[in-house]
Amino acid sequence: MAFMDVAPTGTPNNKTAILFHGNFFCGATWNETIHVLAQTGYRVIVPDHIGYCKSTKPVGYQFSLAQLATNARSLLDTLGIGNVTVMGHSFGGTVTFRYALMFPESIDEMVVVNAVGLEDYVAKGVPWITIETSYATSLASTFESVQAYENMTYYVGQWEDAYDVWVQMVIDVFYGTKRDDFCWNQAQIVDVVLNQPIAHEFANVQPRLLLMIGEKDTTAIGKTWAPPSVVATLANFTALGLDVSAQxxxxxxxxxxxxxxxxxxxxxxxxxxxxxxxxxxxxTNSTIQS
Structure with a gap:
């Protein structure tokens, strides 16, 4: 598993943060947050999940939220790091919740940013699709298709040229030397999100949590193939944030x-x-606290 280990650039606070990236991202996408945390005194560990970016893309790997969380804990153990602040965005937020449920005693606090899986997509009516179908979709990805999707969903039509670098980053993986393996791993991750929901376990989360929500997000796994009546019920991040916060x-x-x-x-x-x-x-200011 590839990772970055960034030493504090400000006065060390003797704390470590580990950052989990999302599905169309790599660890490097956290670059500005890494810089801010290091300036604040944190040592910052930033892995690429197995199946992504600079990490291996193993054929036949048993992807699960528990496996990805265990990979992270094993990395920290290897580095001799105990308690951490765990921070995840998008799919990385989903992994953060699973990590917190598995290793609560090792977390100082946790931060989750617009996680996928704040709702149970299948329970809401999203049809299951085969890994082969999802794999074919991944193979068809282009710079233009990823950019259009991110512009609509991630940046709500407020695209800036600076975002192109993050699209190119993931396209380089889609069309790299491990293209076939990466696209298959992507399909496996979709299967994980659909079949391993975390939405029924929020009440069991023990560490203190900062839940950060961009309210105009429309991300929902399955909305591209679900019927319109189901799509209309998905990705209400205002309601999801309030619901998770209450639990x-x-x-x-x-x-x-x-x-x-x-x-x-x-x-x-x-x-x-x-x-x-x-x-x-x-x-923090401008918050709703439970």
Missing amino acids: VPNCTLVFFPELGHTPQISDPVAFHAALIEWLTTGT
């Missing part, structure tokens, strides 16, 4: 009303101000 015993909820799936990229100043204030004081 997690120690949760602070931060809304970004004008942002989509990637508030850390769309408005890094506001995002990191809220993040660092919460990490250092336990609360």
Whole structure:
């Protein structure tokens, strides 16, 4: 498993943060957050999940949320790191919840940003599709198709040229030397999200949680093949944020009303101000707390 290990650039606070990337991302997409956390005094560990980016893309690998969480814990153990702040975005947020449920004693606090899986897609009516069907969709991905999807869903029509680098990053993997394996792994991850829901376990989350929500996000696994009547019920991130916040015993909820799936990229100043204030004081302005 490839990873970055970034030493603090500010006065060390003797804390470590581990950051989990999302599905159309790599660890490097966290670059601005890495910089901010390092300046604040954190050592920052940033893995590429198995099946992604610079990590191996094994054929026949048994993908599961529990396996990805265990991979991260094993990496930290190898590095001699105990407790951590765990932070995840999108699919990485889903992994963060599973990590918290499996290893609660090893978490100082957790941060989740616009996670997929805040709702149970299949229970809401999203039809199951075969891995072969999902694999064919991955093979058809192009720079233009990924850019169009991200513009609509992640950046709510407010595209900036600076975002092109993140599209090119994932396209380089789609068309790299491990293209076939990567596309198959992508299909396996879709299967994981559909068949391993976390939405029924939020009440069991023990560490304190900062839940950060771009309210204009429309991300929902399966909405491209679900019937319109089902699509209309998905990805209401305002309602999802309130629902999850009400279930997690120690949760602070931060809304970004004008942002989509990637508030850390769309408005890094506001995002990191809220993040660092919460990490250092336990609360932050413009929040709803449960």
